[in-house]
Amino acid sequence: MFSIILGIPCLFLIPLWSRLKRRDRDLSLFLLNIFFAFMITSFYLNGEDWASYYTNLFTDGGTTWFEPGFYISIILIKTISLGNFGLTILLYFLLCFFLLSKALKSLEAINIPVFYVFLLLCFGNTLVLEQLRQFMAAIIAIFALIAFQKGKKRNALLLIFLAISFHISALILFVSFFICSKGSSKFFVYTSTTLMIFISIFFITPKLFTPLLQFFPAILLKLTQYREITAIGFHLCPSFLISMMFLVFLFFNSHLFSRKEVMTNGSCFAKCSSAY
Structure with missing residues (x-):
């Protein structure tokens, strides 16, 4: 509210x-x-x-x-x-x-x-x-x-x-x-989607990744503290839905973000805003 x-x-x-x-x-x-x-x-x-x-x-x-x-x-x-x-x-x-x-x-x-x-x-x-x-x-x-x-x-x-x-x-x-240095919007979409799925699985079942996190004690300690404070889980919140909408939009409008378009027609941010 x-x-x-x-x-x-x-x-x-x-x-x-x-x-x-x-x-x-x-x-x-x-x-x-x-x-x-x-x-x-x-x-x-x-x-x-x-x-x-x-x-x-x-x-x-x-x-x-x-x-x-x-x-x-x-x-x-x-x-x-x-x-x-x-x-x-x-x-x-x-x-x-x-x-x-x-x-x-x-x-x-x-x-x-x-x-x-x-x-x-x-x-x-x-x-x-x-x-x-x-x-x-x-x-x-x-x-x-x-x-x-x-x-x-x-x-x-x-x-x-x-x-x-x-x-x-x-x-x-x-x-x-x-x-972003790759200059490929499809690579960005595929990579972002993969990372999002990986992170979601991580928060749902963190025990699967505990052996790997032993090599990163600072991250493991921080996550342990968060889990002690509150239960961490997977939720369909507005930010998740909007992120998914952006990825779908980006996938079907990749020409707005291509390197050539940015160099010749200006800001890709401007193009996104205009599209919306």
Whole structure:
């Protein structure tokens, strides 16, 4: 329900977005970002992650086990906020949403309120609301994807390293980087589908992979902790369904993502947005 409330202003902007002037779009995004940051910061139930951030970064008995990029950014914002936890979180979310809107504004023919609605409805309760490290890593991943699309592979790799410094799960970006380097949309679809099936089986029956994970103790420990906190299983959630729809769309519209089309006709993001 909270994610739906957050998305209400976007629903009013969606039909007007293509008619607004650039200045009006920028003002709308500015107000949306402030609205999101204040609403999310003021929301009371934010899970165990926020408790870990407070305990480890705002008390004397905490540890500094967080990824370096996230740790440094929070410490800097904490200094600006004079050690106030609530204000630190607010400033962090403002930074996240303004960076996200900057990345989206660099893409042509994209209805940003539509993107925000999908973001909030699919990932709002976890990625946006609770997982501060993952959210920033995902935003940096968008910048990396844009750089890769423009042929700036070195910049893309540097951004991938930066994303990893906010959350270790961004290592998957390395896999994505090499998959995208193939320049084949069908290879991307087949690989993504295979990985999705593999990961689904892994979460349903993790014991099958326990012998293999013995060689990766950090991953095994993290998964063990998650399973102790809550039961991990396979669920048909909105994000899964939308991902499947995207893969089907990509498979039947591979020409929109071919290397030749990107080089001659501009951004594939713009083509996707126009197609929708």
